[in-house]
Amino acid sequence: MRDEVxxxxxxxxxxxxxxxxxxxTGVVIWTLAAFAGVLTGNLSALYTYGAIAFFTLIAxxxxxxxxxxxxxxxxxxxxxxxxxxxxxxxELGIWVMVGVALIVPALMAASLFLFEEREExxxxxxxxxxxxxxxHA
Numbered sequence: 114m115r116d117e118v119x120x121x122x123x124x125x126x127x128x129x130x131x132x133x134x135x136x137x138t139g140v141v142i143w144t145l146a147a148f149a150g151v152l153t154g155n156l157s158a159l160y161t162y163g164a165i166a167f168f169t170l171i172a173x174x175x176x177x178x179x180x181x182x183x184x185x186x187x188x189x190x191x192x193x194x195x196x197x198x199x200x201x202x203x204e205l206g207i208w209v210m211v212g213v214a215l216i217v218p219a220l221m222a223a224s225l226f227l228f229e230e231r232e233e234x235x236x237x238x239x240x241x242x243x244x245x246x247x248x249h250a
Contacts, residue, residue: 128232132225136173139218140166165215172222180230187223191216 143166150158168190176183194216198208 128225128229132176132222132229133173135218135222135225136169136176139169139222140173143169176222176226180226180233184223184226184230187219187226191219191223194219 143162146162147159147166150162172183172186
């Protein structure tokens with residue numbers, strides 16, 4: 114039983130590393146894009162990319178302790194982007210660019226946070242079951 118829990122814990126640690134690296138990469142990319150806006154004198158890019166970097170950082174920090182909340186924030190952001198695209202009447206090229214750069218990564222991070230939270234609950238249940246069996250043995 115303990116070997117099974119150790120295997121699940123190892124998978125959870127790998128999953129945590131993957132989701133943290135994924136989110137950190139997003140923060141770095143969008144921060145660099147915001148600074149590129151400053152360097153080129155494009156304040157619109159600064160505000161847009163700075164806001165994306167800020168919300169990505171918030172989701173990253175929130176996901177450290179509250180995976181469900183971070184997942185909900187990322188999902189809400191992806192839905193808001195899709196609604197914005199429909200309302201604004203984006204062309205196909207804009208949809209592809211926003212989908213690849215924002216919507217798909219947000220959905221991937223949201224699902225990774227959900228999987229991480231689920232794995233933590235599996236470990237807790239396994240440890241409780243193991244503890245109960247050890248006490249009654």
